[in-house]
Amino acid sequence: MGAAFLSSWPWDNLGFFKYVLYGPLVGKALAGRAWEAASPDRWLCLLLALFALRALTYQLWSSYSNMLFLTRRRRIVRDGVDFEQIDKEWDWAFHGARLFARYHALHHSNMVPTPFTAGFATPLEHVVLGLLMALPLAGACAAGLGSVGLTFAYVLSSDFxxxxxxxxxxxxPGGLFRSLPLLRYLIYTPTYHTIHHTGKKANFCLFMPLFDRLGGTLDASSWELQTKNRAGMDEVPDFVFLAHVVDVMQSMHVPFVMRTFASTPFAVRAFLLPLWPIALLFMFMVWAWSKTFVISYYHLRGKLHQIWAVPRYGFHYFLPFAKDGINDQIELAILRADRMGVKVVSLAALNKVSSSLHAVHLAAACKWCLTAQHPNLRVRVVHGNTLTAAVILNEIPKGTTEVFMTGATSKLGRAIALYLCRKKIRVMMMTLSTERFQKIQKEAAAEDQQYLVQVTKFQSAEQCKTWIVGKWLSPREQRSGYGT
Structure with missing residues (x-):
C-alpha cells in the first residue's frame, strides 16, 4: 500500500538544501527591486518578510524554552529532546483512527513538545490549516477591512x-485563572495542550478551550496540572559535568541559540558570521554578570545528568588576572552542587587544566574537600583523567603483583602509579627523567615508595605480564617484552 495523499513533503530527502527552494523567490525579488513601493513584485518582498518573521517567532520561542536556567523548574514533560526528534522537526479533524495514522501521527511522534513541533505536520494538514486561517482574512477583505498589516498581525499572532x-x-500564573475563571476558556496554556499530546484523547482545540468544553473533550485536570507545573519542581541531578564556553563562535551553537546545531558536530557556519559581534557583546555581559548556569540535561540509566557552564571562554583561562575569578566560579559551582545533593561533579577541559599562568583548578577543588573551610563536603570532584584511571585500574587482573608502565610520569600515569603502590603492587615506571620519577616517588607514603621502580629500557619488563601503555610503542618496542 502506497503512502497516503499529501502525507509527505516532496523535499524530504533534501535535508538542509530544501531551503534552496527559496532561491527563485529571492532572485525574482532582487531582479524586480521588490523593496521599492512602486515595484510590481513588492508582494514578493512582503511574502519573504512574512516567512522570515514566522521563522523568527518559532526560533525565539525555542530559545526561551531551551534556556534551562530560566525554565527547567516549570518544564511540563521533563524528558530531554533526543537528536532524532531534533532532526525530524528541522487539528482536530485528524484525530480519527484512519486520518490520525496516515497524517496527524507525524505531529504526535515527537514525545517532547517544542515550539517547532507546532509546524511539524504533513502537507495535507498545512493545506487545511492554511485554508482555515484564510477564511477570516477573506472575510475582512470582503468587508473592505483587509490590509497588509492585518495579514501580518493575524498570521504572526497565530504562530505565536x-x-x-x-x-x-x-x-x-495559577492565580490568574482563579481570579478570572472565564479566562481559562478563552486562552489555552502549554500544560493544556501538552495534555493533548501525551493523552491524545482530550484538549483537542487550539487557542480556546471553550470549544473543548462545548464538545465534551476538555480534560478536567487541566487547571490543577497547570497550577502544579507553574509552581515548578526542582530535580537534583546525580551527576554534573562542569563545562565552559570554548570561543565566541561556539557560543552560538548552544541549545538555546541554535538547537539544531547543538545536535551536530561543531562547524563554523558562514551565515553566522554577521552575528559574531552580537555574540561578542554577550560574552562581555556574561563575563561581567553571569554565574554558572545549566546548559542541558539528559537521563541515562535512570539517572539525571546535567551540564553546567562556567561563564568563561577558553581564552579567559590564559589571562593571569582572571585566575581568581575562575577559581571562585568553580568553587561556587561545587558548593552549590553539594548543597543540592549532587553525587559527582566532573570538571571539563580547562576547568581542570594547569599551566604556569594560573593555579591548578582541580587541585584547588580537591583542596577544598580537605580543608577545614568545607569539612563536610560530600560531593565527589572528578575529571576525565580520574575516570580514565578508574577504568584502567578496573582492567588490571586480580592477583597482579607487578606492572610495567610507559607514560608513567604523566598526570594519568602518576595517579595510576601512586594508587598501585598503595596496593603493594610493584610498578616499573618507564622514564628517562630521574627527577620526574623521584618527584612522584616522594608523593607516595614512605612504606610504599619501595614499590615504585624506575626503568629506562623495555627489556627490563620482559618477564612482566601486565603492561600499561601510556605512550605510543613502535612494533620493535612492542617485541621487546612479553607482557600485554
Missing part, C-alpha cells in the same frame, strides 16, 4: 500562540 502552546514550559 501555536509556538507558545508547544513550548513545554508553563507560563501563566
Amino acid at each position: 500562540l501555536r509556538a507558545m502552546g508547544h513550548c513545554n514550559v508553563e507560563l501563566f
